[in-house]
Amino acid sequence: MIDVSSGYMALQNLYSEYSACLDQGDFEKWPDFFLEECEYRIQPRENYDRKLPLSIIWLESKGMLKDRVYGIRETLYHDPYYQRHIVAAPRVLAADDNEIRSEANYLVLRTKQDEFSEVFNVGRYIDVVRKTDEGLKFKSRLCIFDSELVPNSIIYPL
Amino acid sequence: MQQQSPIQSDADVEMPVWSHEGSSRIPFWAYTDPEVYQRELQRIFYTKHWNYVGLEAEIPNPGDFKRSSVGERSIVVARDTDGSVTAVENICAHRGAQFCREKFGNTKEFLCPYHQWTYDLKGNLQGVPFRRGLKKDGEVRGGMPADFKPADHPLNKLKVAVRNGVIFASFDHDIESFESYLGPEILAYFDRVFNGRKLKVIGYSRQRVPSNWKLMQENIKDPYHVGLLHTWFVVFGLIRGDQKSRLVTDVHGRHGAMASTREKEQADSGVTKGVASFKEGMVLHDKRIVDVKPEAWWNGPTVVMLTLFPNLIVQQQSNSMSTRQIMPRGPGSFDFVWTHFGFEEDDPDMSLRRLRQANMFGPAGYVSADDGEVLEFCQESYEQEPTRSTLAEQGGRDWGEVNHLITENPIRAMFSYWRKVMEI
Numbered sequence: 001m002i003d004v005s006s007g008y009m010a011l012q013n014l015y016s017e018y019s020a021c022l023d024q025g026d027f028e029k030w031p032d033f034f035l036e037e038c039e040y041r042i043q044p045r046e047n048y049d050r051k052l053p054l055s056i057i058w059l060e061s062k063g064m065l066k067d068r069v070y071g072i073r074e075t076l077y078h079d080p081y082y083q084r085h086i087v088a089a090p091r092v093l094a095a096d097d098n099e100i101r102s103e104a105n106y107l108v109l110r111t112k113q114d115e116f117s118e119v120f121n122v123g124r125y126i127d128v129v130r131k132t133d134e135g136l137k138f139k140s141r142l143c144i145f146d147s148e149l150v151p152n153s154i155i156y157p158l
Numbered sequence: 159m160q161q162q163s164p165i166q167s168d169a170d171v172e173m174p175v176w177s178h179e180g181s182s183r184i185p186f187w188a189y190t191d192p193e194v195y196q197r198e199l200q201r202i203f204y205t206k207h208w209n210y211v212g213l214e215a216e217i218p219n220p221g222d223f224k225r226s227s228v229g230e231r232s233i234v235v236a237r238d239t240d241g242s243v244t245a246v247e248n249i250c251a252h253r254g255a256q257f258c259r260e261k262f263g264n265t266k267e268f269l270c271p272y273h274q275w276t277y278d279l280k281g282n283l284q285g286v287p288f289r290r291g292l293k294k295d296g297e298v299r300g301g302m303p304a305d306f307k308p309a310d311h312p313l314n315k316l317k318v319a320v321r322n323g324v325i326f327a328s329f330d331h332d333i334e335s336f337e338s339y340l341g342p343e344i345l346a347y348f349d350r351v352f353n354g355r356k357l358k359v360i361g362y363s364r365q366r367v368p369s370n371w372k373l374m375q376e377n378i379k380d381p382y383h384v385g386l387l388h389t390w391f392v393v394f395g396l397i398r399g400d401q402k403s404r405l406v407t408d409v410h411g412r413h414g415a416m417a418s419t420r421e422k423e424q425a426d427s428g429v430t431k432g433v434a435s436f437k438e439g440m441v442l443h444d445k446r447i448v449d450v451k452p453e454a455w456w457n458g459p460t461v462v463m464l465t466l467f468p469n470l471i472v473q474q475q476s477n478s479m480s481t482r483q484i485m486p487r488g489p490g491s492f493d494f495v496w497t498h499f500g501f502e503e504d505d506p507d508m509s510l511r512r513l514r515q516a517n518m519f520g521p522a523g524y525v526s527a528d529d530g531e532v533l534e535f536c537q538e539s540y541e542q543e544p545t546r547s548t549l550a551e552q553g554g555r556d557w558g559e560v561n562h563l564i565t566e567n568p569i570r571a572m573f574s575y576w577r578k579v580m581e582i
């Protein structure tokens with residue numbers, strides 16, 4: 001049997017479930033991967049490396065994540081596309097009974113209708129994960145991306 | 159001097175025919191035709207027009223440099239040891255290598271890695287290895303010809319204009335002053351944001367938009383779409399089609415300013431009636447992104463969008479500010495670089511507001527990502543059917559100052575100028 005409820009497997013499982021949620025376009029479930037008080041960022045690497053605070057998306061609470069989902073569904077007019085996340089095995093930087101600090105490289109492919117699949121965004125997740133009664137949740141997830149020249153726009157979360 | 163960019167005469171290149179009166183019906187080929195695009199580069203980007211290339215705050219110290227571009231051409235903007243701002247084309251005078259590879263940096267001199275030619279920060283050639291050859295065993299091997307003079311081979315220098323912290327450059331050394339280029343009306347709006355206060359860059363975002371570069375200028379010159387495409391603006395009252403507004407251009411029609419003032423009590427004027435994108439009862443879980451604090455220097459308008467022809471948009475929307483640089487990449491594509499900034503005098507609360515409100519802008523922004531999307535949709539049609547025309551006739555067929563937002567007037571103003579300068 002594979003036990004994904006504890007240890008490194010639990011962390012790996014959180015990452016897998018997160019990617020699966022976004023790849024299915026199941027955005028309503030996306031905020032539930034986070035604590036109420038949380039941070040989510042998509043930030044160009046040049047800003048991160050030079051300590052410039054600007055992100056292209058900077059959400060500071062689960063409420064803001066829900067608002068982003070509303071924006072995707074109802075207000076942000078866009079060309080529909082699929083996402084496919086390829087995420088490397090997380091690297092654990094620190095862990096105690098409550099909290100894990102981890103990182104993982106990611107590659108997100110985008111496929112638009114009637115187009116070939118393309119490399120859309122490449123970067124690194126920098127995460128703080130908390131243990132809760134409902135399992136592991138993100139306290140923060142930063143998506144620091146190398147592909148600084150965005151192919152037009154980013155609508156969905158990474 | 160072999161340096162200056164040769165301006166090829168393009169008068170004998172045949173252009174397509176603009177078949178409608180005036181500038182309200184824009185042929186699709188204006189966005190797709192390669193010859194038209196080449197003429198735009200020569201006549202608009204490389205001569206007679208100032209191009210935005212950066213902010214002084216990006217290169218505060220002597221030796222600081224930034225790679226930028228004018229039209230499709232790569233340039234380097236630098237702070238010289240005497241404090242002045244210089245700009246040179248990123249092409250070594252020797253073999254033509256693009257010597258500057260970093261986006262930003264600090265250096266004492268420009269060094270081309272290929273044969274180690276060096277230039278000072280003004281672009282003057284300083285060092286040529288083995289200029290007088292290599293002496294060995296009593297003979298001289300190599301060496302540049304006797305008539306070779308370093309002074310004849312500088313980097314291609316651009317003319318630079320700096321106004322209140324903002325840097326413009328031109329390959330054309332006979333260009334009019336920056337102030338006269340903008341004209342008094344537009345200059346006043348420019349100085350409203352850039353009045354000499356020290357700017358603080360808070361970060362960049364970069365996107366490649368698969369559309370002709372003009373569509374970005376037109377998008378910001380089009381207040382008609384703002385309350386229709388951008389649900390957020392209307393629902394949260396940041397800008398509505400019925401609020402007090404002023405649209406002006408320079409005398410040529412090439413630059414534009416859209417100033418608009420949010421009203422405290424927004425009565426139902428019918429502006430949202432029948433508009434499918436308006437979401438009655440939309441409430442945010444967390445309102446901090448649209449929590450605006452008026453600033454004294456606004457002096458009235460809560461938003462002023464400036465379109466400076468050909469390559470700059472200056473945004474002040476609520477507490478969020480950016481310069482947006484347009485870099486054309488062929489007729490069907492351009493790079494769009496956003497430099498978000500605040501002022502050095504901002505307190506932490508204001509810095510935070512500027513950052514939060516930036517969620518509305520840029521390649522993922524609530525009221526900007528959709529602009530990039532619709533420009534792509536337009537360009538796709540233009541490429542399929544270049545003989546058709548757009549119908550930019552909201553508010554009439556003419557152009558000139560107006561006091562409301564239900565208009566495409568500034569688009570017609572720009573094309574009136576474009577037709578003149580392009581002789582089309």
Ligand SMILES: [Fe+2]
Pocket residue numbers: 377383384387388525526529
């Ligand atoms: Fe827009």
